[in-house]
Amino acid sequence: MPSQKSSTVMTKKEKLMQYYRDMLLIRRFEERAGALYGAGEIAGFCHLYIGQEAVVVGMQSVLSYKDSVITAYRDHGHMLACGMEPNGVMAELTGRSGGYSKGKGGSMHMFSAEKNFYGGHGIVGAQIPLGAGLAFAHKYREDGGLCATYFGDGSANQGQVYEAFNMASLWKLPIIFIIENNGYAMGTSISRHAAGGDLSKRGEAFGITGHKVNGMDILEVIKSGKMAVEHVRSGNGPILLEMNTYRYRGHSMSDPATYRPKEEVDDMKSNKDPIEAIKSLLEREHGVKAEDLKTFDKETRDICKKAAEFALNSPLPDPSELYTDILMKTKHDKKLTPTVEKTNSATNDIKW
Helix, strand or coil, X not given: CCHHHCCCCCCHHHHHHHHHHHHHHHHHHHHHHHHHHHCCCCCCCCCCCCCCHHHHHHHHXXXXXXXXXXXXXXXXXXXXXXCCCHHHHHHHHCCCCCCCCCCCCHHHCXXXXXXXXXXXXXXXXXXXXXXXXXXXXXXXXXXXXXXXXXXXXXXXXXXXHXXXXXXXXXXXXXXXXXXXXXXXXXXEEHHHHCCCCCHHHCCHHHCCCEEEEECCCHHHHHHHHHHHHHHHHCCCCCEEXXXXXXXXXXXXXXXXXXXXXXXXXXXXXXXXXXXXXXXXHHHHHCCCCHHHHHHHHHHHHHHHHHHHHHHHHCCCCCHHHHHCCCCCCCCCCCCCCCEEECCCCCCCEEEC
């Protein structure tokens, strides 16, 4: 992953199979992460992306290597879609030194400058003005890139969102605001937390065009994504996409999701699942055999199993890692590297 980085021209069938595999990898990864959390191997918060896979896989398929991505804390799927390795992501989830943030970030705070992925942010809505900053950097450097900024329906009510909208529109920043509207901000339905209801119109006061998209249909996501990318790359400034999607699990692993009826969840799984939809399309219109698709399933399960094994076999971070990646030194700075001296006490003495 992601498929857009391949220079090979693929047929429609090959593209569909790539999308299927990419979405399936995210789902199997998240299922494995959920199992590790249940086993006590993942601590802290853990927000799974199961059900929403079509949004990020569809959007990433229309982006370029020069574009940047930033999102909130339901971020594992975005990392995989950006091309980050499952081993490194899983190791970070388990707090191991082999993780993308050396085991210090956990589920919500992973980064990869190489893949232009800038988090993973735990504060609701905090990534949105940062996304505007990334877009400003693209414009300032004239590198032709844009920033895909993801946030949830709950974040859409934060004040900093509209400050970011205002600046992005004034300066015509190359940014796509993507609202992943899964219907429930933590545990509150959109009808109870969002006045007006239509989140696609939230940017209108700032001159930002918005579009509603069926986020459970990857082909519709891709179509809308291409339109949004063309709009931004043509110098027209920001655009907003409201992706109507659905998460099958609770807000986080500690959420039993009793605020919504079981029948609603079952209906989404049975009739609107994005992975089953593309699987059916491949079988119906492209002659792909169910047996062939099972190969993808086995492949992704094996990848996720090996990622879990890699994570659990990776060492915990050395205590000295607590004091790295904090300050950026210049030639004028005094030596500020701490040393950790082990003592007989339960704590370590820190010397600067």
